[in-house]
Amino acid sequence: MRVYALPLLTALMFAGPALAADVRIENAWARPTVPGQQVAGAFMDITAAHDLELVAGATPAAAAVELHFMRMDGERMEMRELESIRLPAGETVSLEPGGLHAMLIGLKAPLGAGDSVPMTLTVRDGAGKRSTIGITLTVPAPRD
Template identity: 35%
Template sequence: MRTLILGLTATALIATAAQAATYRLGGLEVAQPWSRPAAAGVNGAGYMTVTNRGAVPDTLTAIESPAAKKVEMHRSSMSGGLMTMQQVDSVLLPPGKAITFAPAGYHVMLIGLAKAQKTGDVVPATLVFKSGARLKIEFSVGMGPAGGAAPMGAMSMDHKNH
């Protein structure tokens, strides 16, 4: 029992530390990148907050990761009581503004995961910006900063038809 409690405490501390990660490059900042647990071969999702602390706009144009066959940026929106998702080619980052990638909004799709993402894992990624900046980050695999979210496999998210 004592070993179990120590193990759970260590896991919670590691997850909290990973979720609190902030990455900076010039005026660009990425805070709390995280991803839900997901099985190998299926799609995963990544979330984060990207802030442009610089004086000029920039644009997030791509995200790369060796953890998936393909990485895309998507945006979910509610219209007429229906949730829809569409791929976006880029995300504008106005100066002094934060753009949140979260469930039911902008999100990163990790398509065709090379291996299972388990709680406590990290998923390496590189964010590519129009300015030429390339920022390496790691998505912390867990249930997110708020906790309680369902793993990708438990959600009904069809990304084949858009």
């Protein structure tokens, strides 16, 4: 099946630019905010074709983006910042309320239902090569 070998080889040779193409982002959304709220969680399903790490995010809508993990410890909510989020090959990693998420910090304007928020994600492969992926967060009507 030599016909399939060439595209694969090409993909390996151009691993840099191909990094971003090897990441599938689905269901990307951010939580709408109430007046005065400076932060908002952003959520999505990420599937990488090979082992990568999500190491950073950025958006013109906020001063900074942090990668967070939260969980409930009884009544107490525990949230901490992560340096990276592992994206094992072929596994869908869900950033979702109550778990892993990206946190938009220092919002420049409230996020309202129907807004579209551009965002970039930076991934890093095992060799340290970084690649940036552009996505759009939709903002749905408020939900729990």
